[in-house]
Amino acid sequence: MNKDSSIFIAGHKGLAGSAIHRKLIELGYTNLLVRNHNDLDLENQNATYDFFEKYKPDYVFLAAAKVGGIHANSSYKADFIYNNLMIQCNVINAAYMNNTKKVIFLGSSWNSLEGGGVLDYINTAQNSQRHEYSVYY
Secondary structure, eight states: OOTTSOEEEETTTSHHHHHHHHHHHHTTOOOEEOOOTTTOOTTOHHHHHHHHHHHOOSEEEEOOOOOOOHHHHHHSHHHHHHHHHHHHHHHHHHHHHTTOSEEEEOOOOOBOTTSOBSSOOEEOTTSOOEEOOOOOO
């Protein structure tokens, strides 16, 4: 990535997205595209496509997701997976349709409707913390 490459950070207010945003600023990247949920609803296919068509980001960091605490996650399981899949599908397809060079997708595990994890965990040596990630191009 060049310092002036157009870079969209989806989810720049979240834990991972804000860290990516800070690091890119620290490294001197100058053309960072960020939008709040109120300004761009990534669950809305038309809004997402319009954004990509207008700004044509060269690179995308996809860290956006609907999140909740333990209670919300267990109470609204289907809602979380549906909303997050919509975000992922919309962003990845809009990036593809607009010739984005690379998409880095940060995925995480979630509980399925039956209670098991959907993605496999990578456990630390102490087996006490779980780290999950996915990168797609």
